[in-house]
Amino acid sequence: MTTLLDTLLNGLALGAVYALVALGFVVIFKASGVLNFAHGSLLLLGGYLVAVLHDDLGFAGALAVAVLTTAAVAGALDRLLLQRGDPDPKAAHVQTIVTIGVDIILVTDLSRRIGGDLLTLGDPWGDAVTGLGPVTVADSRLAAIVVSTVVIAGVFALFRFTPWGLSLRAAAEDVEAAALMGVRLSRVRMLAWCLAGALAALAAVFLAAFPAPGLERTTGQIALKAFPAAILGGMASPPGALAGSLLIGLTEALVAGYQSELHVLGEGFGDVAPYAVMVVVLLVRPTGLFGAKGAVRV
Amino acid sequence: MSELVPKWGKLLLPALLLCALPFYLDAFWLRIGLFSIAAAIGAVGLGLLSGTAGQLSLGHAFFLAVGAYGYTWLAGDPGPALPPALAAVLAVLLAGAAGGLFSPVAGRVRGIYLGIATLALVFLGHHLLLTADSVTGGFNGRSVPPLTLGGFGFTADDPELTVLGVPFGAEERLWYLGLALFALTWFTARGLLRGRPGRALSAVRDSETAAAVMGVNVARYRSAAFVVSSMYAGLAGVLLALSFRRVVPDYFGLALSVDYLAMIVIGGLGSVAGATAGAFFVTALPLLMTRYADQLPLVAAPGTGGEGALGPTEAARYLYGAVIVVILLYAPDGLHGLSRRVRARLRPARSPDRPPSAPWPASAETSPATPARAKEHTP
Numbered sequence: 001m002t003t004l005l006d007t008l009l010n011g012l013a014l015g016a017v018y019a020l021v022a023l024g025f026v027v028i029f030k031a032s033g034v035l036n037f038a039h040g041s042l043l044l045l046g047g048y049l050v051a052v053l054h055d056d057l058g059f060a061g062a063l064a065v066a067v068l069t070t071a072a073v074a075g076a077l078d079r080l081l082l083q084r085g086d087p088d089p090k091a092a093h094v095q096t097i098v099t100i101g102v103d104i105i106l107v108t109d110l111s112r113r114i115g116g117d118l119l120t121l122g123d124p125w126g127d128a129v130t131g132l133g134p135v136t137v138a139d140s141r142l143a144a145i146v147v148s149t150v151v152i153a154g155v156f157a158l159f160r161f162t163p164w165g166l167s168l169r170a171a172a173e174d175v176e177a178a179a180l181m182g183v184r185l186s187r188v189r190m191l192a193w194c195l196a197g198a199l200a201a202l203a204a205v206f207l208a209a210f211p212a213p214g215l216e217r218t219t220g221q222i223a224l225k226a227f228p229a230a231i232l233g234g235m236a237s238p239p240g241a242l243a244g245s246l247l248i249g250l251t252e253a254l255v256a257g258y259q260s261e262l263h264v265l266g267e268g269f270g271d272v273a274p275y276a277v278m279v280v281v282l283l284v285r286p287t288g289l290f291g292a293k294g295a296v297r298v
Numbered sequence: 299m300s301e302l303v304p305k306w307g308k309l310l311l312p313a314l315l316l317c318a319l320p321f322y323l324d325a326f327w328l329r330i331g332l333f334s335i336a337a338a339i340g341a342v343g344l345g346l347l348s349g350t351a352g353q354l355s356l357g358h359a360f361f362l363a364v365g366a367y368g369y370t371w372l373a374g375d376p377g378p379a380l381p382p383a384l385a386a387v388l389a390v391l392l393a394g395a396a397g398g399l400f401s402p403v404a405g406r407v408r409g410i411y412l413g414i415a416t417l418a419l420v421f422l423g424h425h426l427l428l429t430a431d432s433v434t435g436g437f438n439g440r441s442v443p444p445l446t447l448g449g450f451g452f453t454a455d456d457p458e459l460t461v462l463g464v465p466f467g468a469e470e471r472l473w474y475l476g477l478a479l480f481a482l483t484w485f486t487a488r489g490l491l492r493g494r495p496g497r498a499l500s501a502v503r504d505s506e507t508a509a510a511v512m513g514v515n516v517a518r519y520r521s522a523a524f525v526v527s528s529m530y531a532g533l534a535g536v537l538l539a540l541s542f543r544r545v546v547p548d549y550f551g552l553a554l555s556v557d558y559l560a561m562i563v564i565g566g567l568g569s570v571a572g573a574t575a576g577a578f579f580v581t582a583l584p585l586l587m588t589r590y591a592d593q594l595p596l597v598a599a600p601g602t603g604g605e606g607a608l609g610p611t612e613a614a615r616y617l618y619g620a621v622i623v624v625i626l627l628y629a630p631d632g633l634h635g636l637s638r639r640v641r642a643r644l645r646p647a648r649s650p651d652r653p654p655s656a657p658w659p660a661s662a663e664t665s666p667a668t669p670a671r672a673k674e675h676t677p
Contacts, residue, residue, distance in 0.1 A: 035410060037556065084627055093354075094630045097563040100556055101622030108615040224417075224552065231414040272425045275418035279403060282415050286406040 005135045007257035008250065013141035013206075015249020016148035020203035021226035022233070022241040023155060024196030029230075030172040031192030033092035034082065038099040039200055040220030041106035046070040046201025047121065047208050047215040048110055054122035062122070067201045074197025075190045077102055083186055111217040118214035127210045140209035151202065152242055155195070164191055225252075228278035233290050240290030248274040316477055320470040326589075328469040329541065330582050335476040336537040338577035339483045341561040342570055343530025348559070349567035350491060351523040352503030354409060357400075357416030358558045360423040361393045361528040363550035365535025366442075368392040370545055371433050373443045382445045386536050393532020394525045401521030420552050427547035439546030442539045444468075445475070476537055483530060487570045490526070499523055500568075557581075564625060566632025575633040583621065587614035 021043065028036045049066035050059070057065060081102065082095045125139040159165035167188045170178040179185055200223070207222055208215035229248040233240025256270030281289060320328060344358050368389030371377040380388070397404075400419065407415050427434045434440065490496055498519050501509035510516050539545050557580050565576025588611055629636040 029410070035413070081623060081627065091630055093567070094563060094626050097560050098623050098626050100560055101619045101626070104619030104622070105616055108612050108619065112612050227414050227417060231411055269425065272421045275421045279415055279418045279422075282407050282411060283403060286408065287411060 003257060005133075006137075007253045009132075009135065009137050010141065010257070011250035011253030012246065013137075013144045013249070014253055015229075015246035016145045017203050017206045018226050018229045018249055019152055019242050019245035020148055020199045020206075021223050022229040022245050023152060024199040024203075025226055025230045026233075026241045027155075027168075027192045027199075028196045031168055031189045032078065032082065032095070034095045034099065036099050036196070037096065038077065038103040038106060039196070039226075040223035041103045041110065042070055042074055042197050043200040043204045043207070043223050044110050044215075044217070044220035045073060045106060046197075047204030047219055048114065048119070049201070050121045050205060051119035051208075051215050059122050059124055063202075063205060066204075067198045070201035071194040071198040074200075075194040078193035079186070079190045083189065107217075107220065110220075114215070114217045116217075118216055119208070120214050121205055121208050123205060123209050125209060138210050140206065140211075144206040144209070147202070147206070151199070155199075156239070158195075164188065168192060225274060228274045232278055232281055243289060247277065251277050313481075317474070320473050325467065325469045328473050330585050332469065332472055332476050332541045333538070333585070334578045334581040335473075335480050336534045336541060337558075337561065337581040338574040339480055339537065340531050340534030341558055341565070341573040341577040342483050342487045343527040343534070344558050345562045345565070345567065345570065345573035346487060346490065346499075346530070347523050347527035349562055349569070349573070350496060350503065351499040351520065353404065353520065353523060354413035355416045355524075355527070356413050356552070356555045356559065357419035358527075358531050359550045359552065359554035360416075360419040361396060361531035362535035362538065362554065363423055363427060363545075363547075364393040364396045364528075365389050365532030366539035366545045366550070367427065367434055367440075367535075368532065369536045369539055370440050370442050373445075374440065376432060382443060383447050386445060389536050390529050390532040393535065394529040396532075397525040397528025398521065400528075401524055404524045405517050405521050417552065417555070420550070420555055424547055424551060427550065434547065435545075437547065439544055441544050442542065444543075445540055472537075472541055475540075479533060479537060483533070484570060484574075487530070491570065495519070495522070560622060564622065564632055566634025566636075569634045572632055572634030575637075579633065584614055584618050587617050 021039065024039060025036060028034060028039075046066045046069075049069055050062045053062035053065055056062075077099075081098055123140065125143055128139040129136045130139055130142060159169065167178065167183040168191075170181065170183055171185055171188050175185065204215070204219065207219055225248065226245070229245040230241050232244030232247055233242065251273050252270050255273040319331065323331075340358060340362055343361075344355060347353050347355050366389075369382075369385050372380050372388050373382040373385035400416075403415050404412060428437055430436075498509065498514045501512060501514055502516055502519055506516050509519075542549075561576035561580045562573050563576070564579055565574065566572030625633070625636075629639075
């Protein structure tokens with residue numbers, strides 16, 4: 001029973017962090033139709049900035065600088081590179097490949113700087129743990145759950161109550177109609193990219209915090225786990241991304257926690273279990289759990 | 299019809315040139331060429347699927363792996379140790395069957411969802427390759443049995459062969475095999491694209507409803523595109539396995555799938571020649587850059603320079619990433635579109651071809667958002 005509670009809490013924390021990343025994917029996709037392959041390297045950039053700056057600025061200062069810088073880099077990437085090309089939204093596939101090129105450059109540069117090191121981020125939780133009834137949880141995990149919940153709620157509020165959120169939803173609905181109604185697509189897009197960059201930098205902190213050993217050059221690859229999370233929930237639905245992330249986090253934690261009972265599936269199945277779950281969900285609901293079926297007009 | 303003769307003539311010259319290359323290039327260049335040819339075969343397959351049929355696939359690496367490992371297992375020991383030529387054919391069919399098995403998903407799931415669903419194939423496949431050691435050799439992979447065709451081996455000395463004073467080793471022999479397979483790919487794919495199936499697939503891409511109204515069996519064509527594309531991937535996998543002489547699971551990861559996607563977009567979607575150009579670009583460029591990067595300014599030779607010095611491998615990666623970005627910024631329709639525009643400019647008398655349509659319904663996928671929701675907040 002203790003194991004189960006332990007695993008569930010772990011899964012919840014993991015899912016909460018995936019949600020930060022998945023939400024970024026979804027926001028970018030909604031705003032620009034681009035599948036951002038550079039998301040992992042943006043995440044790595046955020047983590048790296050915290051790691052090098054926390055000695056001088058303190059953790060909070062470093063985090064603030066990292067979040068702002070990553071947001072600025074993501075926004076600049078969209079404004080300077082992606083929006084320069086063909087403005088036709090049908091050209092999103094070309095922009096998707098441009099993000100691959102950007103990812104190659106960013107990852108090469110950051111890997112060169114990080115090398116084989118494990119960077120600590122100087123986060124305030126350290127390796128402290130808290131007893132919650134029968135289970136003990138790492139403080140960083142609890143912080144991940146709390147911070148992610150607050151941030152995600154804030155993002156939903158942005159979507160729901162601000163003019164920008166309205167513009168974003170309108171643009172996701174119908175680009176041309178939105179433009180005719182006076183929505184400035186280029187700004188809406190850029191802000192969406194900024195938001196996604198900020199979320200990725202924040203996620204990097206929790207991905208590198210205890211019990212993870214620290215920030216490595218491969219940390220960015222975890223962003224790939226957010227793909228199934230975003231898809232499970234239905235790519236166009238932010239609440240869906242949240243639900244999908246929790247499902248993915250729980251699946252991964254449960255499969256890893258009960259590894260010994262599942263050894264038929266091979267070692268390390270926990271890492272790929274999210275994908276198996278995703279395929280099954282897509283078979284039953286081809287547009288994800290929360291994605292609505294698109295109306296087809298001829 | 300009068301264009302038919304010059305078209306054949308245009309193909310003849312490059313074909314002769316490619317056949318003459320082994321007499322002038324050493325094994326290093328031939329190996330790069332071989333990898334590019336194999337990549338081109340795979341890219342043509344993916345171009346058919348994603349470019350023409352509009353089905354985004356990130357799972358191409360999985361089908362390459364099925365071809366490569368299928369051949370290795372079928373022709374090798376442990377395994378049934380079939381004659382290698384038969385094993386190669388069966389491996390291609392196996393890859394097609396794998397594509398067919400995935401068609402329940404491919405038939406139902408669209409656009410970006412399909413892309414990520416196929417991403418799952420890569421991860422699950424990689425896990426399978428690592429776990430099923432008895433078939434795949436686990437993490438360290440297996441060595442690939444060489445291909446023999448009627449007593450003629452595609453190896454260094456079986457039998458010894460010298461043509462016009464040039465000793466024919468494994469690379470030279472595989473080069474001609476690769477060319478033959480590529481010619482097969484080129485003509486079958488162009489035939490498919492220009493014939494009834496190609497038109498049906500384009501119709502499905504542009505509008506499934508309209509295609510169905512015109513009498514196209516949408517579900518059948520969607521899964522057929524998947525099967526055919528997987529077979530090309532399987533063929534590419536066999537050729538890659540033969541050129542590498544060893545297959546390891548880590549090669550067939552997500553990065554490979556993404557590379558193939560980059561190939562078809564850089565080449566220009568929806569054309570066989572474009573996919574081929576993109577494949578050469580993506581495969582050969584990093585290899586060449588790594589080889590010659592130490593001659594660039596500011597780049598330290600390997601082993602020299604302290605921590606943080608810019609090594610040739612990294613310089614090559616930077617350049618490669620930058621080239622992808624620059625090409626797509628200035629030629630969003632890829633190398634194929636670029637060459638078409640250059641030709642149109644060189645020959646001002648002829649009117650330029652019509653602009654290419656943009657396939658792959660990425661933008662169409664933004665619309666499945668609920669139609670009713672935005673209205674709650676209409677100002």
